[in-house]
Amino acid sequence: MKRIVVVLALALVAVNLLACAATPTVTAVPPTQAPATAPTPTSIRASLAANSGCHLILSTTTSTQDSGLLDFILPGFQQKFNCKVDVVAVGTGAAIAIGQKGDADVLLVHDRQNEDKFVADKYARERFDVMHNDFVLVGPKNDPAKINGMKLAKDAFKAIMDTQSTFASRGDKSGTNSKELAIWATLGITPSKSLPWYSALGQGMGETLTYANERGAYTLTDRATWLAQQAKLSGLVILVGGKNINENADKDLYNPYGVMAVNPDKFPGVKYDMAMNFVAWITSVDEQKIINTYGVDKFGQQLFYASSAGWRQANPK
Amino acid sequence: MDELVTGFFQAIQLIFSLDPALYEIISLSLSVSGTALAISVVIGVPVGAALGLSRVRARGFITALLYTGMGLPPVVVGLFVYLMLSRSGPFGVLGWLFTPSAMIVAQVIIAFPLVAGLTMTAVQGVDSSLRLQVRSLGATRWQETWAVLREARLGVVAAIVAAFGGIVSEVGAVMLVGGNIDGKTRVLTTAIVLNTRTGEFAAAIALGIILLALAFIANVAMLQLQRRAGD
Numbered sequence: 001m002k003r004i005v006v007v008l009a010l011a012l013v014a015v016n017l018l019a020c021a022a023t024p025t026v027t028a029v030p031p032t033q034a035p036a037t038a039p040t041p042t043s044i045r046a047s048l049a050a051n052s053g054c055h056l057i058l059s060t061t062t063s064t065q066d067s068g069l070l071d072f073i074l075p076g077f078q079q080k081f082n083c084k085v086d087v088v089a090v091g092t093g094a095a096i097a098i099g100q101k102g103d104a105d106v107l108l109v110h111d112r113q114n115e116d117k118f119v120a121d122k123y124a125r126e127r128f129d130v131m132h133n134d135f136v137l138v139g140p141k142n143d144p145a146k147i148n149g150m151k152l153a154k155d156a157f158k159a160i161m162d163t164q165s166t167f168a169s170r171g172d173k174s175g176t177n178s179k180e181l182a183i184w185a186t187l188g189i190t191p192s193k194s195l196p197w198y199s200a201l202g203q204g205m206g207e208t209l210t211y212a213n214e215r216g217a218y219t220l221t222d223r224a225t226w227l228a229q230q231a232k233l234s235g236l237v238i239l240v241g242g243k244n245i246n247e248n249a250d251k252d253l254y255n256p257y258g259v260m261a262v263n264p265d266k267f268p269g270v271k272y273d274m275a276m277n278f279v280a281w282i283t284s285v286d287e288q289k290i291i292n293t294y295g296v297d298k299f300g301q302q303l304f305y306a307s308s309a310g311w312r313q314a315n316p317k
Numbered sequence: 318m319d320e321l322v323t324g325f326f327q328a329i330q331l332i333f334s335l336d337p338a339l340y341e342i343i344s345l346s347l348s349v350s351g352t353a354l355a356i357s358v359v360i361g362v363p364v365g366a367a368l369g370l371s372r373v374r375a376r377g378f379i380t381a382l383l384y385t386g387m388g389l390p391p392v393v394v395g396l397f398v399y400l401m402l403s404r405s406g407p408f409g410v411l412g413w414l415f416t417p418s419a420m421i422v423a424q425v426i427i428a429f430p431l432v433a434g435l436t437m438t439a440v441q442g443v444d445s446s447l448r449l450q451v452r453s454l455g456a457t458r459w460q461e462t463w464a465v466l467r468e469a470r471l472g473v474v475a476a477i478v479a480a481f482g483g484i485v486s487e488v489g490a491v492m493l494v495g496g497n498i499d500g501k502t503r504v505l506t507t508a509i510v511l512n513t514r515t516g517e518f519a520a521a522i523a524l525g526i527i528l529l530a531l532a533f534i535a536n537v538a539m540l541q542l543q544r545r546a547g548d
Contacts, residue, residue, distance in 0.1 A: 172515060200498065214414055
């Protein structure tokens with residue numbers, strides 16, 4: 001009888017440990033895009049090409065995902081080219097790292113310095129402008145650091161530091177994180193976990209905003225993700241940056257996005273042709289117009305502003 | 318393959334260089350899981366023993382509950398604890414969300430059914446003639462229970478080891494309720510997720526080796542304890 005108990009106990013131990021190993025980890029890979037609608041009868045070439053197995057891996061920042069932009073525009077690409085786009089939405093730093101290993105076909109990110117480095121290191125042949133928006137500083141309604149209405153993020157950061165108010169950082173090498181650290185750098189400090197009021201989460205914008213909402217913390221966010229998630233963040237308000245990009249007085253908070261196809265010279269296996277289709281499509285005037293419309297009806301303002309070369313040529317200021 | 322090999326050697330270096338960031342994560346993992354395990358054992362072993370020894374009508378039902386608890390997906394436990402501790406939830410006033418306290422709560426919920434259930438099974442497996450024998454020698458209720466537990470120690474130890482293995486390697490619940498905050502709630506498992514995501518493979522591998530080693534050491538220690546108890 002005792003032996004049965006031992007065997008049963010050890011079996012349960014083994015099953016349990018195995019079950020824990022199999023527990024789905026919290027991964028950064030979101031569910032793939034909704035299946036593309038059936039190809040239109042006119043795209044005979046597409047159906048002949050039997051492209052139904054085509055998958056393009058897009059490595060991008062969380063803001064394009066969390067703001068809902070990709071869900072809005074990608075079905076158009078998938079229908080036109082009969083190719084599914086698999087989105088891996090992680091921080092820009094991680095997205096670039098994925099590109100450097102050839103695990104993605106195309107990158108859509110927002111960290112100009114690192115994008116330029118990516119090209120200089122020949123991981124991509126060229127970088128293209130796509131769109132831009134701005135960053136804003138959000139925080140608790142009671143605003144303990146009294147930053148409401150300040151013009152420059154730098155000054156607001158200083159006030160937060162001086163009052164030791166809780167600050168939530170992405171902490172994940174994302175474009176937003178880079179911008180945030182750059183602002184701290186202008187004040188001459190490198191924040192770290194040793195500061196009790198500073199929390200580095202190592203997670204995406206959505207999660208960081210949720211945390212900030214729960215803990216009443218300040219955080220730097222791109223306006224697009226903020227607008228898309230605002231309804232769920234009842235404890236937070238925009239304190240620096242104004243109600244729209246035109247009211248944002250801080251040039252440092254400008255947030256440009258770039259798109260790059262991973263270089264087939266380095267990684268022959270990448271889908272370069274389809275990636276360049278993506279680049280051409282997203283920078284095309286038609287698609288840029290669509291990007292400009294995103295969010296207007298739901299949030300009263302667009303979340304992203306077209307700024308591709310093609311668009312600027314067609315719409316000179 | 319190249320990446321893996323370099324990563325592995327860098328990981329060994331990291332471990333032996335006594336990197337403070339690494340050891341802070343290790344110590345937080347141990348203290349959170351250790352506390353949760355201690356609480357689960359203090360509540361779970363007596364409950365399991367009581368259930369195993371009693372002949373209450375509801376025992377079948379409670380057993381079914383415990384077995385269900387053992388099979389609970391940890392991430393669902395995390396979701397539940399998050400909703401309970403959120404500012405918009407019933408226990409938001411505690412302010413435990415995104416602190417180690419919330420992680421301990423989640424891990425106790427995960428570990429308790431394991432400890433109680435396996436202890437109960439172990440106790441039930443003890444020869445009933447032992448109880449009669451001990452009682453005939455004048456043992457009190459407590460002494461009788463203790464004697465039975467000693468006899469069932471292999472099963473009880475297995476229960477504790479299973480619980481520890483489960484909670485120290487769990488990632489979903491602690492990520493949700495802890496938030497993976499650097500220096501505050503970042504443990505081995507959540508740190509591995511972050512490091513893998515950001516391409517820091519050497520660090521991720523180092524953490525993975527530590528996690529495996531921890532599980533191994535826990536097993537060895539428990540088996541030693543059990544052997545010594547038998548002498």
